[in-house]
Amino acid sequence: MTGMETGHAGLATDFEDFCERWEWGVRSMVQDVSTLAASVGIAAGTVWEEDQYVQGSFKVAANAAYGNPHASEDEIEQKAWGDIFRADVYKPDYSQESFQKGSEDIKQTWSDTKDTVTSTGKIGSLKDLLDQANGHGGGN
Secondary structure, rough: OOOHOOOOOOHHHHHHHHHHHHHHHHHHHHHHHHHHHHHHHHHHHHHHHHHHHHHHHHHHHHHHHOOOOOOHHHHHHOOOHHHOOOOOOOOOOOOHHHHHHHHHOOOHHHHHHHHHHHOOHHHHHHHHHHHHOOOOOOOO
């Protein structure tokens, strides 16, 4: 503003000085607030990451107690809480036929193990036992 617009030349100079200082003060405050916002934003992001990690860990623990035993940790962490506790997520088979088949499988495994031990006179290597269980026969 000119001296004519303010009514006095000294007032125009003082007003210009005041506006210049005000501009620098506002600029400094904006920079301080930007720094604070960046710091808070980084801290908020870190807290969010920690929350996601803790929540994923609890989901994995809950799934271990109740959910699908065949699901990977990554799959569980992506699921919603309700999906982990839904009754139809994993339905174990408690039928009579399932227990009979399990019993037959156990008997067959013990029989195969007994045959391996008695035919060789010793328990073979882990590889031999695995080959026997997989139907590949024993051997080196």
